[in-house]
Amino acid sequence: MAKNKLHTGQGPSQRQLRVGELIRRRLAEVLARGDVHDPELNRMSITVGEVRATPDLRNAVAYVMPLGGRQAAEALEALNRNRVELRRVVVKGLALKFAPELRFELDDTFDRIDDTRRMFDQETVQRDIAARHEDDDEA
Template identity: 65%
Template sequence: MAQNRFHSGSGPSQRQLRVGELIRHTLSDVLLRGDVHDPDLNRYSITVGEVRTSPDLKVATAYVLPLGGKGAEEALAALRRNAGELRHLVAKAMTLKYAPQLRFVLDETFDRMDDTRRLLNEDRVRRDVEHDDEGGDED
């Protein structure tokens, strides 16, 4: 039953997930090795947190962040400038019928985690969580 719901468009297919992870791994390797002929891009250590693909696998959106988050906008601009070369390098390492168009966006996962951590450390939230923990044994 869950399988029918999954394939009805409520989330990515297994193939999208597999291809996205393969692109993420390959793109990470390309960036780590400094294969791109752009010194501006090669001066950044860029983490590729996730890659999401379109249902037809023709567009891949990479969520990236430079190490430490410093120079994020400049790194993003360098990635976008070199998207064609990166696409070629990723396609060369993979066996897909079509090389996906690469799009790059900043990965805000760490910012959201910090916001959540900060929220959970607020006194009023901590009191509520502690209160729930104390009453949890009654169930």
């Protein structure tokens, strides 16, 4: 197979992004419908924020968060316990050469957004932003 000469290796390729998004949609659909035979997992409402596939597409990490952020450890444990069945059900609807191994990690995006908001609310940061706007207005 020819190498993609346009891809410099500094980020995920278009193929990785496409496969990750396909897996994310399918995984979210499977979790929403309760296609897994685990009543504990089916009781939880889990958001799949992102799925990152490795360059060889044999592994994928799904970043998940239960609704409201409650019972995160229990949700992660239930997902890992049902990893094999989830892999089977998710890949069934996709046309991939290999079924990627699924790993689950908690999605900390919302925590980082909250940290960023807190940072922008700090008085020193607000002062710096106001000073920059004054400099832009004068120019």
